[in-house]
Amino acid sequence: MNISIRSIERVVGAVGIFAALLLVPLTLATCWEVFSRYAMGAPTVWAYEVGYLLTGSHFLLGLAYTLRAGEHIRIDIFSGRFSPRTRAVIDILAYCVVIPLLVWLSYELMQHFWTGWSRSERTGQSAMNLPVWPFRVVFVVSFVLFALQSLAELMKSVRRARGVGDAS
Amino acid sequence: MELLPFLMLPMAFVLMFLGVQVVYSMMITALVFGLFTFGNRVVFQFVEKIEDLSSNFVFAAVPLFVFMGAMLERSGIADRLFEAIHIWTRRLPGGLAIATVLMCVIFAASSGVIGATESVVGLLTIPVMLRYAYDRGLISGTICAGGSLGTIIPPSVVAVVMGPLADISVGDLLYGMVFPGLIMGALYVVYIFVVCSLRPKYGPRIASEPGDPRFGAKVWITTRNLIPPVLMIFAVLGSILLGWASPTEAAAIGALASVLLTMLYRTYSNTALFEALLKTLKVTSMIMAVLLAGTLFTGVFIGGGGINAANQAIAKMQLSPWVLLALMMLILFIAGFFLDWISIVLIFVPIFTPLIKTAGFDPVWFCILFLIMIQTSYLTPPMAPAIFYLRAVAPPQITIRDMYRGVVPFIALQVLTMVIVMIWPALVTWLPGTMLKFK
Numbered sequence: 001m002n003i004s005i006r007s008i009e010r011v012v013g014a015v016g017i018f019a020a021l022l023l024v025p026l027t028l029a030t031c032w033e034v035f036s037r038y039a040m041g042a043p044t045v046w047a048y049e050v051g052y053l054l055t056g057s058h059f060l061l062g063l064a065y066t067l068r069a070g071e072h073i074r075i076d077i078f079s080g081r082f083s084p085r086t087r088a089v090i091d092i093l094a095y096c097v098v099i100p101l102l103v104w105l106s107y108e109l110m111q112h113f114w115t116g117w118s119r120s121e122r123t124g125q126s127a128m129n130l131p132v133w134p135f136r137v138v139f140v141v142s143f144v145l146f147a148l149q150s151l152a153e154l155m156k157s158v159r160r161a162r163g164v165g166d167a168s
Numbered sequence: 169m170e171l172l173p174f175l176m177l178p179m180a181f182v183l184m185f186l187g188v189q190v191v192y193s194m195m196i197t198a199l200v201f202g203l204f205t206f207g208n209r210v211v212f213q214f215v216e217k218i219e220d221l222s223s224n225f226v227f228a229a230v231p232l233f234v235f236m237g238a239m240l241e242r243s244g245i246a247d248r249l250f251e252a253i254h255i256w257t258r259r260l261p262g263g264l265a266i267a268t269v270l271m272c273v274i275f276a277a278s279s280g281v282i283g284a285t286e287s288v289v290g291l292l293t294i295p296v297m298l299r300y301a302y303d304r305g306l307i308s309g310t311i312c313a314g315g316s317l318g319t320i321i322p323p324s325v326v327a328v329v330m331g332p333l334a335d336i337s338v339g340d341l342l343y344g345m346v347f348p349g350l351i352m353g354a355l356y357v358v359y360i361f362v363v364c365s366l367r368p369k370y371g372p373r374i375a376s377e378p379g380d381p382r383f384g385a386k387v388w389i390t391t392r393n394l395i396p397p398v399l400m401i402f403a404v405l406g407s408i409l410l411g412w413a414s415p416t417e418a419a420a421i422g423a424l425a426s427v428l429l430t431m432l433y434r435t436y437s438n439t440a441l442f443e444a445l446l447k448t449l450k451v452t453s454m455i456m457a458v459l460l461a462g463t464l465f466t467g468v469f470i471g472g473g474g475i476n477a478a479n480q481a482i483a484k485m486q487l488s489p490w491v492l493l494a495l496m497m498l499i500l501f502i503a504g505f506f507l508d509w510i511s512i513v514l515i516f517v518p519i520f521t522p523l524i525k526t527a528g529f530d531p532v533w534f535c536i537l538f539l540i541m542i543q544t545s546y547l548t549p550p551m552a553p554a555i556f557y558l559r560a561v562a563p564p565q566i567t568i569r570d571m572y573r574g575v576v577p578f579i580a581l582q583v584l585t586m587v588i589v590m591i592w593p594a595l596v597t598w599l600p601g602t603m604l605k606f607k
Contacts, residue, residue: 016449020446021445023445023448023449024445026231026420027232027235030232030419030420031420031424034417034420034421038412048225052223052228054228055227056221057222058449058452059222059227059231059457060456062450062452062453063453065450066457069450071453072190072454072457073454073511074184075507075508077185077506082187090187091188094183094189098192105211105214105218108212109215109218112215135222139219139222
């Protein structure tokens with residue numbers, strides 16, 4: 001169990017760092033768009049589409065990483081008073097509902113990708129008119145990772161409920 | 169009348185209060201009720217919402233504004249700002265507290281979220297104020313109130329999230345909050361000045377010391393420390409307000425400028441940049457996850473007929489528009505006891521805004537009132553993020569009682585701001601209209 005948790009978390013960590021770095025091209029591309037509009041009198045063809053692709057990919061790929069870091073917000077005003085064991089049991093129940101949902105979503109997103117790929121759909125958002133499938137790959141990867149990290153969290157909660165490994 | 173959608177709210181609240189992550193609480197609720205209302209088709213709705221939300225370029229402003237703040241917090245700029253401001257205000261009654269508020273205003277104008285800002289400001293100014301024997305309640309109130317100005321002073325991440333939910337432009341919201349934000353900051357300053365003049369013990373005046381810089385030196389320190397960040401703020405807010413750049417583009421300029429600024433002050437390091445990027449990712453994903461789950465939630469709520477039912481119920485009760493407004497504000501105030509801002513915005517903006525439009529109010533004005541109410545919820549115990557952040561950085565001689573006592577006058581000032589904005593809606597609506605003519 002330890003090994004599977006660790007390997008999931010390693011992949012999630014690497015993807016998270018990649019996602020965090022996407023902010024750099026997002027900033028530069030958007031600044032370049034403003035610069036070329038005013039200084040060169042011609043807005044770029046690509047900045048808008050590249051911009052929203054990077055924005056979406058940034059936070060979607062970061063979902064699992066944020067879960068790993070325990071930064072998805074919780075309201076602990078009441079639950080703070082529960083025992084660690086009770087909290088672990090509540091988490092287990094929640095993950096048991098969420099994981100099937102995330103798996104289902106991943107599956108449908110995969111279908112969604114497949115539709116876009118096999119019909120060679122394009123975004124129609126700008127003159128650049130990118131194919132839709134690369135962004136849909138990001139959806140699939142993000143939700144698969146989100147499901148996997150939820151699974152890792154489930155395993156950690158089970159361990160906590162049994163009172164193993166985590167003294168606090 | 170369809171009552172089923174209304175059961176979604178209690179279910180989501182129960183899950184949240186059990187300590188389940190907000191994003192999961194909303195997803196689970198949306199799933200259960202979605203399956204009940206739409207059957208298996210609900211998943212297609214979810215897929216569509218995921219694609220819509222992640223293809224919306226407006227939300228790029230969220231990570232960019234968060235990053236701008238994260239970078240500046242690590243840059244040591246706070247020390248320079250405080251130095252530059254307090255050499256001018258230190259001789260006033262409550263001068264250090266006034267300098268703290270002014271510094272918070274500048275910080276709020278250069279980043280979009282509260283929290284880390286408050287910690288930076290607190291770590292820096294609490295020891296100084298304690299050394300000069302300021303009242304501990306006043307210290308707490310100043311830090312909590314000043315540190316949470318980020319919501320109401322543009323740019324504000326809350327506004328970026330709120331605009332699309334309420335179906336109004338983010339730009340209009342950012343214009344609309346300029347005067348209310350400044351009024352709130354000004355009220356804080358006036359209050360501190362008055363209370364310290366009446367009771368000099370609260371914030372004693374500091375006598376001039378032999379080591380004090382002369383006038384010329386003061387001007388030089390101010391020029392060096394204050395002008396570059398203020399220029400950056402004008403570049404960002406100015407380009408939004410003058411319509412030269414969209415909020416998203418201005419946010420990108422600000423993000424770049426914040427890095428350049430740390431280079432100018434020689435505090436840049438690759439580690440600091442990397443840490444700021446990781447921090448930005450976590451904050452952004454947290455906000456966007458709740459936003460995503462919230463859209464799934466409201467999608468099911470609206471699809472199940474929730475908004476129509478609410479409209480009918482209110483029509484039946486025959487509330488006058490102002491009573492309706494007061495009722496909503498009361499609900500928000502109470503919700504603020506228990507919920508964080510992102511949950512409040514996600515749950516109540518989509519439900520309240522259509523009702524407000526039907527009642528004949530201006531939605532931008534309503535959203536500004538909403539933002540002010542979120543401010544009070546930061547300071548109001550028991551769920552008071554501002555106090556949590558303060559506790560993390562305050563030395564032990566400042567007790568929790570000092571904090572609770574200290575925030576009360578500032579909550580009153582926030583309510584006063586809200587009343588002012590209610591009486592003179594032009595404070596909100598004048599600027600967007602005027603700026604539209606310039607473009």
